[in-house]
Amino acid sequence: MAADLVLSLNAGSSSLKISLYQRDPTSAALPVALLLTSSITSISAPPAKFSFHLASDHHKAVDVPIDSIKDHNTAFSHFLEALRSQASINEGRIVYICHRVVHGGDYLEPVEINEESYEHIEKLSDLAPSLSVIKACISALPSAKSVAYFDTSFHRSIPSHISSYAINQEIAKKRGLKKYGFHGLSFCLNLSSSDRDTLQPPGSLNLILLHLGSGASACAVKDGKSLDTTMGLTPLNGLPGATRSGAIDPSLIFHYTNKAGRITHDPSMAAHVGVTMAEDILNRKAGWKAITGTTDFESRPGSEGPEPFRLAFDLFLDRVLHYIGAYHLKLDGEIDALVFAGGIGERGVQFRSVIGKKVECLGYPPVREDKNNTASEDHAAVVDISTVGQEIKGRTKRILVCKTDEQIEMARECVLDDRFWNAT
Numbered sequence: 001m002a003a004d005l006v007l008s009l010n011a012g013s014s015s016l017k018i019s020l021y022q023r024d025p026t027s028a029a030l031p032v033a034l035l036l037t038s039s040i041t042s043i044s045a046p047p048a049k050f051s052f053h054l055a056s057d058h059h060k061a062v063d064v065p066i067d068s069i070k071d072h073n074t075a076f077s078h079f080l081e082a083l084r085s086q087a088s089i090n091e092g093r094i095v096y097i098c099h100r101v102v103h104g105g106d107y108l109e110p111v112e113i114n115e116e117s118y119e120h121i122e123k124l125s126d127l128a129p130s131l132s133v134i135k136a137c138i139s140a141l142p143s144a145k146s147v148a149y150f151d152t153s154f155h156r157s158i159p160s161h162i163s164s165y166a167i168n169q170e171i172a173k174k175r176g177l178k179k180y181g182f183h184g185l186s187f188c189l190n191l192s193s194s195d196r197d198t199l200q201p202p203g204s205l206n207l208i209l210l211h212l213g214s215g216a217s218a219c220a221v222k223d224g225k226s227l228d229t230t231m232g233l234t235p236l237n238g239l240p241g242a243t244r245s246g247a248i249d250p251s252l253i254f255h256y257t258n259k260a261g262r263i264t265h266d267p268s269m270a271a272h273v274g275v276t277m278a279e280d281i282l283n284r285k286a287g288w289k290a291i292t293g294t295t296d297f298e299s300r301p302g303s304e305g306p307e308p309f310r311l312a313f314d315l316f317l318d319r320v321l322h323y324i325g326a327y328h329l330k331l332d333g334e335i336d337a338l339v340f341a342g343g344i345g346e347r348g349v350q351f352r353s354v355i356g357k358k359v360e361c362l363g364y365p366p367v368r369e370d371k372n373n374t375a376s377e378d379h380a381a382v383v384d385i386s387t388v389g390q391e392i393k394g395r396t397k398r399i400l401v402c403k404t405d406e407q408i409e410m411a412r413e414c415v416l417d418d419r420f421w422n423a424t
């Protein structure tokens with residue numbers, strides 16, 4: 001029996017996205033062949049929607065609402081049941097399981113999960129849903145090796161004057177208090193997709209990347225490397241999200257509740273979790289959920305809609321524009337593309353249209369509304385939704401929509417990693 005399958009798991013704020021691949025060492029461009037995908041979305045806005053789709057099936061994947069999926073753990077159990085009943089795959093062939101881990105601290109490379117690395121990751125990931133999925137995976141598929149891929153690794157290139165906070169530097173160094181940045185696997189894929197669409201060599205690409213999902217962040221890429229990003233020490237900073245406040249005046253929390261510093265006793269949190277009530281409020285009880293009552297951006301009628309949906313739409317728009325403006329300046333206006341990705345970035349037609357109109361003053365060509373309307377149905381990994389722009393200093397600005405797929409990014413890295421395959 002060939003041990004040639006790679007399972008990739010991406011536990012996001014509101015979703016669990018899973019893909020199974022067969023290693024194909026003969027193809028350098030795409031050394032993995034997709035066998036199946038499964039996605040569980042709206043975990044934080046029940047009922048969760050489940051889909052399970054074999055790559056050989058040419059029908060569209062169908063989302064089915066499932067009441068019994070309450071969290072990432074039950075989402076994974078549901079996937080395993082479907083894998084066992086709907087796909088005739090010998091689980092013994094799964095040799096590696098790739099896990100997207102949001103916080104990698106100072107890990108710069110993917111790391112095989114063993115007792116020591118798990119303990120380290122656990123300390124860094126108080127608010128991340130991936131830990132429960134890693135545990136469930138190890139117990140359900142004990143013969144496979146688990147590898148952690150970190151969202152933070154992509155941002156190692158951020159210069160220290162940008163990643164440092166203006167606090168006591170001795171304490172900052174001792175406790176690792178700096179900007180780490182997240183969504184790196186998504187940004188990395190957006191970068192390679194954009195490099196195919198623009199005419200720049202990857203090492204000279206300048207981009208503003210917008211990953212707008214339940215968790216949202218932006219990244220300025222200079223010469224193919226992360227220069228700055230909006231999330232910080234934790235994913236809380238920067239843009240607001242489904243349940244996160246994004247950047248606020250840090251003193252706000254002391255006015256919001258006088259219990260902000262207490263360790264929470266929320267039963268939905270694992271006992272070992274050491275988060276303060278302040279972190280819980282700002283990460284899990286803020287954002288769209290707090291403003292509109294739903295984490296679902298899709299159900300929101302947009303800027304013309306009634307309050308409080310209008311407030312949420314306009315507030316998000318304001319914050320996204322804020323960072324586009326800042327990054328435009330940091331990149332000296334020399335930008336190849338503004339890239340939309342993530343659930344809202346890929347499917348929020350009105351949101352893209354409004355941003356498109358605002359950035360025209362920065363030299364972006366107008367959005368082509370016909371392309372904008374159909375971008376999410378397009379099967380291409382990247383869709384250019386702008387009209388042809390003018391070349392300035394060797395760069396032509398574009399507005400792109402990229403289908404983000406952190407699972408394939410991890411699987412690709414996994415099969416190309418000599419450390420893993422030489423040993424098997």
Ligand SMILES: Nc1ncnc2c1ncn2[C@@H]1O[C@H](COP(=O)(O)OP(=O)(O)O)[C@@H](O)[C@H]1O
Binds near residue numbers: 014041297298349
């Ligand atoms: N058609 C749509 N228009 C706007 N937002 C959408 C649409 N479809 C999904 N979304 C939003 O995308 C978000 C989920 O994005 P996603 O990137 O999948 O999340 P996660 O952070 O869990 O990975 C949700 O807020 C959802 O409401």
Ligand SMILES: CC(=O)OP(=O)(O)O
Binds near residue numbers: 151215216
């Ligand atoms: C870091 C983070 O918020 O991830 P996601 O957007 O997938 O929830």
Ligand SMILES: [Mg+2]
Binds near residue numbers: 012013
């Ligand atoms: Mg995500």
